[in-house]
Amino acid sequence: AQSVTQPDIHITVSEGASLELRCNYSYGATPYLFWYVQSPGQGLQLLLKYFSGDTLVQGIKGFEAEFKRSQSSFNLRKPSVHWSDAAEYFCAVGGGSQAGTALIFGKGTTLSVSS
Amino acid sequence: DGGITQSPKYLFRKEGQNVTLSCEQNLNHDAMYWYRQDPGQGLRLIYYSQIVNDFQKGDIAEGYSVSREKKESFPLTVTSAQKNPTAFYLCASSIFPKDQPQHFGDGTRLSIL
Numbered sequence A: 001a002q003s004v005t006q007p008d009i010h011i012t013v014s015e016g017a018s019l020e021l022r023c024n025y026s027y028g029a030t031p032y033l034f035w036y037v038q039s040p041g042q043g044l045q046l047l048l049k050y051f052s053g054d055t056l057v058q059g060i061k062g063f064e065a066e067f068k069r070s071q072s073s074f075n076l077r078k079p080s081v082h083w084s085d086a087a088e089y090f091c092a093v094g095g096g097s098q099a100g101t102a103l104i105f106g107k108g109t110t111l112s113v114s115s
Numbered sequence B: 001d002g003g004i005t006q007s008p009k010y011l012f013r014k015e016g017q018n019v020t021l022s023c024e025q026n027l028n029h030d031a032m033y034w035y036r037q038d039p040g041q042g043l044r045l046i047y048y049s050q051i052v053n054d055f056q057k058g059d060i061a062e063g064y065s066v067s068r069e070k071k072e073s074f075p076l077t078v079t080s081a082q083k084n085p086t087a088f089y090l091c092a093s094s095i096f097p098k099d100q101p102q103h104f105g106d107g108t109r110l111s112i113l
Helices: none
Strands: A003-005 A010-014 A019-021 A024-026 A032-038 A044-050 A056-058 A064-068 A073-078 A087-094 A109-114 B004-007 B010-013 B019-025 B031-038 B042-051 B054-057 B064-066 B076-078 B087-094 B108-112
Touching: A003 A087, A010 A019, A019 A109, A024 A073, A032 A064, A032 A073, A044 A056, A044 A064, A044 A073, A073 A087, B004 B087, B010 B019, B019 B031, B019 B087, B019 B108, B042 B064
Parallel strands: A010 A109, B010 B108
Antiparallel strands: A003 A024, A019 A073, A032 A044, A032 A087, A056 A064, A064 A073, A087 A109, B004 B019, B019 B076, B031 B042, B031 B087, B042 B054, B064 B076, B087 B108
């Protein structure tokens, strides 16, 4: 079955420090992978996506993610975190036939930024 | 600007009552989705629709119903059969085929009175 695991429920990072949020997926074929960010009480905003090609993808707000097929991972990174990055982050996988174009989401990682 | 509009932002349901959450999009997207979000649970798919007059159950469809009479509209009804409806509900849409990302509305928070 398709699934997404985000091992870290909550991460705290100092402002200006680097960030890496982990995402592992289980999928039977080449996945389509996404990272979304959600501020409290808001909808989800797409940060970046991977469909094919270059395994290092750049997104908005200075985020990037690297697809590693051998590790079934799609970790999100940012070299220097800003206080405004505090939010909940979701990794998602799509492209399967079981539910049309519906995505499967991880349970999310909450990012706190300390000053 | 194109986008997805969910209304109302907050909704309260009495015991035994059906309530309907609105979702409208002007992105000309073919596919629309409803997700339920509970703390620590991520997003779980309730229903989705790839074309007008067609929709499919997701992982947690029991106690919910939908309709897709127009391309731009995909309302969700939370029926009295849903015994634990308190949650944050998110509507999304995407261009069909399947490699396009989904765009989300700002959600509706449903609570029990």
